[in-house]
Amino acid sequence: MSSTRGGGLPPRAGGGRGRSAETPSARRSAGASGGGGGNGRRPAGKKKKSGAKRFWTFFLVLLLLLVVGAGVYLGWMYQKSQSIGTGGEPAKPASTQPIAMVLLGTDFREETDSHLTDVVMVAAMNPKTDTATVVSLPRDTRIELEGYKVRKVNAYYPAFLAQEKKGEGEAKAAMQRMLSKYFDIPIDYVTVVNFQSLRDIVDALGGIEVDVMMDMCYKDTADGTDINLKKGPQKLDGKNALDYVRYRKTNCNPPTGPSDDFSRNQRQQQVIGAIMDKVQTFNALTKSGSLIDAVADNTDTDLENKQILNLVKTYWDIPKENISYPKVTGQWRSPFVYINDGELSAAKQALKDELAGNHRSSSAESGQ
Incomplete structure (x- = not known):
């Protein structure tokens, strides 16, 4: 970049x-x-990646690194960047040591007070090789892990939040322990970003250009949802961009087509790609403040301020060819997605290899 x-x-x-x-x-x-x-x-690999495949990696980079990176550029903006993250010194500076982190994208809205994690991603990054490996789990993934109740992966964070309210430990720390055990790697950080962040960022950028895939209509008076989009290229504001990535089914007359989780993922990738395009051309002097505010207001992370800046300086221009995305799929048998064991094992090994400095490109993993 x-x-x-x-x-x-x-x-x-x-x-x-x-x-x-x-x-x-x-x-x-x-x-x-x-x-x-x-x-x-x-580049670590020669196979060209599509913008869609960079989705959740650059969601993290966009929200927590690139935006904060503008603060390094301007002295007063640096002060604003301190609103994201915690104080103290990082135990493992990302500029010199490999780290692993979890990104959780929640569907939290004040209307529903829901914290289900529609996005569960683990990223391992290594500064010595200037590479990263990113693994995403389908939100309905069935997790069967010793010491934990069997749940969909997206239900653990709300359960841990409920325990946190009872004084039984912090939810982010519980997710860190659980996913460290599940992936069999040491996870250093957990960052939680809610959907409102997407809405605020799009508005801060003045809207984004998106080719809407299909007509969409859904209304819910309980939480104020009013999705009404028409197929075709158009400029979306924050509200409509969020509606576009959230849409699943219709209750309108005439009805619009349904959308499965795979289609939702594609639309999320499309929107974040549009945000990335806009960020790359925006004027830092006029936009960075509102972008950082949008991130700070909707982000909960245990990254230290200094670690965020370490990540900026180390990875903000990482070539997309240096990021691998081990495939993890599964079969839907209501109410769970049962993950392909072979793919999961390969993904776990790829994360371990990344931390050890043995990055495997996506083309190598696919046998190309």
Whole structure:
């Protein structure tokens, strides 16, 4: 991602960030103070990824890193960035050590007070190889884990929140322990982002251009939902963008077509891609403040402020070819998705390999 577009992220001081193949550690050292040009970096894999496949990785990068990165560019914006994250020193600086984190995307709305996690993603990142591996679980994944009640994966966070309210421990920490055990890796951080963040960010950007896939109509007076979208290219504000990614079924007359979870994922990817396109061209001087406010108001993370800045400096221009997405699918047998054991085992190993510095490209994982 270019650092010179539209007043976005700051150029790095000094020379280029290019790296030789013989001295990876020296390359990282030089890269920390190198120039904004990322073309000197050798991608980990040759297969070109679509914008859709970058979805949840860059959701995290967009909300927590790129936006905060604008704060590094402006002194006063740096102060605003302190509203995201916690104080203290990171035990494992992301600029020098590999880390793993969980991103939870919740459907929280004040009207319903629901905290189901429609997105459950684990990302492992390694600064020595300048690579990342991202694993997403379908929200209805059946989790059977020793010491835990059998649930859909999206139901654990609300259950842990209920325990937190009773004084039985923090929900994020409980998710960290549970998913560390499930994936058999040490997870360092958990970040929770609610849907309102998507709405606020789109509005802060002045809307996004989206080619709506189909007509959509659904109304619910209980929570104020009023989805009414027509197929075709159009500019969506925050409310309509959120409606677009949430739509599942219709209750209108005449009815519109239904949408399964796979189609919802595609639309979510489409919207985040549109946000990324807009962010890459926005003026940091006029937009960064409102973007950071949108993130801070709707994000709950245990990342330290300094760790967020470490992540910015280390990964904000990571080539998309250096991010792998092990496939995890399954079969739907109501009410659960039963994950393919072979794919899950491969995904777990890919996360372990990433943390160990043995990144596997998506093309290698697929045998291409």
